[in-house]
Amino acid sequence: MSRAACYELLPPPNDGITAVAFAPSSTELLVSSWDQNVHLYDIGRQDGQGSLKKSFAHNGPVLDVCYGPSDDVAFSVGLDMQVNRIDLISGDITVLSKHSAGARRVVYCPGHSMLVSAAWDSTLHFHDLENPSSAPLVVSLPGKPHALAASPTKLVVALTTKAVLVYDLASASAALTSGATSLKCWQERESSLKYLPRAVSCMPNDAGFAISSIEGRVAVEWFENTTEKQYAFKCHRQPAPDEDVVVAYPVNALVFHPEYRTFATGGGDGHVALWDAEAKRRMKQYQKFPENVSALAFSPDGKYLAIGSCPGFQTGQEDYSGQGSSRVFVRELGDSEAKPKGAK
Template identity: 60%
Template sequence: MAPATQYELSPPPGDAISAIVFAPTSPTKLLVSSWDKKVYCYNIASGPGETNLTDAYEHRAPVLDVCFGADDNEAFTAGMDWGVNRINLESGEKTLLSKHEAPVRCVVYSPEHGILVSASWDCSLNIHNLKDPSSETIKISLPGKPHAVAASPSKVVVAMTGRIINIYDLDTMKEMFASGGKELKPWQQRESSLRFLTRAVACMPNDAGYATSSIEGRVAVEWFEDTAESQARKFAFKCHRQAAPDGDGDVVYAVNALAFHAVHGTFASGGGDGTVALWDAVAKRRLKQYQKFPNSVAALSFSNDGKYLAIGVCPGFETGQDDYTGAGQTAVLIRELGDNEAKGKAAK
């Protein structure tokens, strides 16, 4: 088996990375959103040492999240301009879908339902039925400020301040549009298994559950099924910690990013300690930890075929910079995974 390769994309974003996402079909196309007010579109098929950037899409303010839409040529963004935008990646045309009353932190799209959900720091969700352009955007109030959102084939998970996690059912959302309703209750509301602020959420590709991470070096894994047996399976563990220089305890870092492998169901975590680790949620063990990067790992994404892992690296809050800038210190790295690299222990 050939050794795994890893290389940087060129050119990198001009400031800190907020999100990375691979295309739903092409395993070599990905989008990166940045605090420099742009979304970058890369094609990694050109390989290392080449210019991988195919286009960049300017916004009015820093972009906090990006996702693909119904195909590889449609994207949606959330940003500090309070807007939710659709981008035609072929023509470059940008269309405002809706506005919030504060910056928009997250945006996720369900291809199965044609529904786009945006979450804003105004404590609301905007729900868009994109299969019916004539339908109005529905605004839903949240009990807390959202910090992370993820979608599975049937659910949307929203993690908020106060350790609140709301889980919404996408079929119910679709029915709400069909009936003309304006009210949407969560399918479940849970208290986070983590004691500190949630930094990232990712859903299992088999639609069974999700993982969350916190600013205090921990990850929790939970299942959707609300039975005693299923809930007894949930667990949390410490990670992204380093021994203190004086030998007294650990230095604890935020776990900024989570991403599930679409084929094997294992997941990756990225932290403020500049490392990426691979985990087997079923076996409850770490599979691998990669070399330390020079800056914080801010974002992660696996390609749809599971062959590539994109890693966004930039300075984080742990640097202690008074005048923060990610300019010149930001990198997007692509790791080409070995055949068994992301397989769980039971699958080998």
């Protein structure tokens, strides 16, 4: 991978990277970390690298971060159990709600001005951002959520029990407005993957989603129950040195390109790959990154791919630490790099 195509953001976080998120309309990138901070970078290149603008301290490790309706507002969740609103200009952090266990994921749904958090207390919190002082709608889940993603009309929740729940966002918005105390699941299905889910991402055309597991597999599914379309495949597997076996690495990150029918995966093997969801083929695999790939994000215009790299738990370290070895990279994509074959 040439320096012209990929560069590093400095200084990096001081511990493991949990999420990366691009601003809606600027060259800024948020990075959440086990170092109990959300870091704000400007990816505009200076001497071959981006720059750290500021950091926002939290009360515990930050497990996820996302932007809100503008470049000035973000939301975070983590082991402090709080759902936080971050004013990226003033630095003020406001607590919107609090779970009773660590909060794992948070996603902003722009079409409904709604924020959703998922926590290990087996609940979702739906927040009406037009009425931020109102109480969230708390939805109980039949298991602990591990991955969360939203399409224009749906919310997908992957549980540790292998169940995948799909919620209709219009129904959730109506429930919030009416003050309802419950929300019916639009669709419940069992994941075709055998092991713990790691990441989920929705197709930008609102047709379906992809989900990954700790066992080096990805499944691509459509919201409509056309079973002939669903499929799964193996990936992020490497031959073990000096052994006649293949090691399956967790697929920690998965994200769809905002324009094309393609998605990127990042794995414990340190690789990032691009896939064509409809052609069912790998388009590209990039040069190995220094460590486990823990987080990925495409910029809204699809021109950049952010990569978080840090040590992974699968290495079996007794004293895990990402300090000194966590790094954030940004890849500039070529004009047709993420475009599927035959696309106009």
